[in-house]
Amino acid sequence: MKIAMIGTGYVGLVSGVCFSDFGHEVVCVDRDPGKIEMLERGEVPIFEPGLDQLMARNVEAGRLRFTQDLAAAIEGAQAVFIAVGTPTRRGDGHADLTYVMAAAEEIARAARDYVVIVTKSTVPVGTNRQVAQVVAAANPELDFDVASNPEFLREGAAIDDFMKPDRVVVGVQTERAGEVMAEIYRPLYLREFPIVTTDLESAEMIKYAANAFLATKITFINEIAALCEKVGSDVKQVARGMGLDGRIGKTFLHAGPGYGGSCFPKDTRALARIGQEHACPMSITETVIKVNEETKRRMTDKLLELCGGSFNGKTIAVLGVTFKPNTDDMREAPALTLLPAMVGGGGQVRVTDPQGRREGEALLPGVTWWEDAYAAATGADLLVVLTEWNEFRALDLGRLAKLMRTRRMADLRNIYTAEAAREAGFSAYDSIGRVGFS
Ligand code: NAD
Structure with missing residues (x-):
């Protein structure tokens, strides 16, 4: 099977x-010449664990190529995947x-023969039909089908998620397109990973419904955490007690x-916008968006309190800026709200992140970049754990405390405990949904 991947x-x-x-023959296309040049040199433009080796292996086997030339890439391809960005308008x-x-x-x-045009990008319901109209208008002679194949991989664990998915969702209109999609995913089908075949509209909706549900789960526990802080409960214990209930599940309760x-x-x-357009408000999702913004604001208040009411003149060491560990992706990371607030308030913000610097440098003006947690913490007044990279999970807290000017920690990922911080010599510790000390 020959496949072209756009994006x-x-x-x-x-x-x-x-x-x-x-085992498919794949040509990947991007209109960004910088990315294609890197890929042709065997370099991976993003940080994703394991991707470089897997890419090298398949390039070497002659099954994987990169080009800027879309027309050449889709020549002879039975399926062309669209995997371009769909940012907020x-x-x-x-x-x-x-x-x-x-x-x-x-x-x-560019297409000449029958081809299945597959949308992998996350798109609103109705988009695949719009794609079909655009294609038919641009090339009325073309024999083609469209298919919706939303992607559920998580950055940082993307290869495993792709190779061992909980399910693959395929939305098609014709049997012919269904057969092409079945052939593409045959290796997963043989290994008994569930392939959910639906109509186009359901496939498109599954992706938004799944992501909105996960965002709701995270936001729910964040709101419970805010209440835990007021009433003296420990959100980690609460989440464990909730999550062991099979109907709730343990994941996405951090x-x-x-x-x-x-x-x-x-x-x-x-999703909220789609609801508005159809006079069917997505009230839960709208509330989730609002509560998430409030959660981020609450973090700034926490840090401000640990700095004694003002960032001015304080040196703040921030561990991690990517939106989660094992990725270099900074898109809408909490760091993009928190750090400008500290810099704007007159704080000297020092940052260390195993992979975040390349993206983060342009996005976070006014901060300085440091080699590791100990270097960043030297002489600092506050230590902020913002992304739970593995290398931040087992730091020598005693050593860190000794290096700091004022020994205060904001552990926004709950990877340490108040007891550990106290024993290490910190004078103040705050985390999420747990009682700290100051
Ligand atoms: P991205 O911004 O990292 O990559 C998009 C790429 O498409 C860019 O390299 C861009 O240059 C290229 N591109 C745009 N127009 C092009 C064109 N006409 N021809 C060739 N190349 C073109 O985006 P992403 O994070 O990979 O997301 C892609 C889609 O997948 C989005 O709809 C997103 O919502 C969805 N998605 C993302 C993730 C994730 O974890 N990032 C997970 C599931 C689904």
Whole structure:
């Protein structure tokens, strides 16, 4: 099976590499010349664990290529995947479909033989039918089908998620397209991973409903955490007690500084917008968006309190700025709200992150970048744990405390405890949904 993948971002590159590892012949296309040049040199433009080796193996086997030339890439391809960005449209919260439609038109103009045009990008219900219209208008002679194949991989665990998915969702209109999709995912089907085949509209809705539900779960525990702080409960114990109930489940119950990233913020906004457009308000999702913003604001208040009411003249060491560990992605990371507030308030903000600097430098003006947690903490007045990278999970707290000017810690990922901080010599410790000390 020959496949073309349009877009080599987090989703397109991982999907393209994994499809080639299934044994398909894959050509990945991007209109960003910098990305394609890197890929052709064997370099991976994003940080995703394991991706470099898997990519190298399949390039070497001759199954995986990269190009800027979309027309050449889709020649002879039975399936062309659209994996371009669908960011929030400025002003109204709707998903911006400009890149998807532009890609669809380019595919239409270049394609000659029957092809399945598969949307992997997260798109509102009705988009695949719109793609079909755009393609038919651009190339009325073309024999084609559209298919919806939303992606559920998580950055940082993307290869495993792609190779061992909880399920694959495929929305099709015709048997012919269904057969092409079945052939593409045959290796997963053989290993008995569930393939959920639906109509186009249901596949599109599954992705938004799933992401909005997960964002709701996170936001729910964050709100419970706020109450725990008031009444003296420990949200970690509460989450464990809740999560062991099979009807609830343990995942997505980690209280933190509010969700961020490339998907939850934009997808919740898009779902809310779809609801508004159809006079069917998504009230729960709208509330989740609002509570998440409040959660982020609450974090600034926490840090301000630990700084004695003002950031001015304080040196603050921040551990981690990416929206979660094991990725270099900074899109809508809580750091983008918290750090400017501290810099704007006159704080000297020092940052250390294993992978965040390349993206973060331009996004976080006014901060300085440090080699590791100990260097950043030397002479600092506050230590903030913002992203729970493994290397921040087992720090020598005693050593850190000794290096600091004022020994205060804001543990916004609950990876340490008040007792450990006290024993290490910290004079103040605050976390999420647990009682701290000062
Ligand atoms: P991204 O911004 O990392 O990558 C998109 C890529 O598409 C860019 O490299 C861009 O240059 C390229 N591109 C845009 N228009 C093009 C065109 N006409 N021709 C060729 N290349 C083009 O985006 P991403 O994070 O990979 O997300 C892609 C889609 O997948 C989005 O809809 C997103 O919601 C969805 N998704 C993302 C994740 C995730 O974890 N990032 C998970 C599931 C689903």
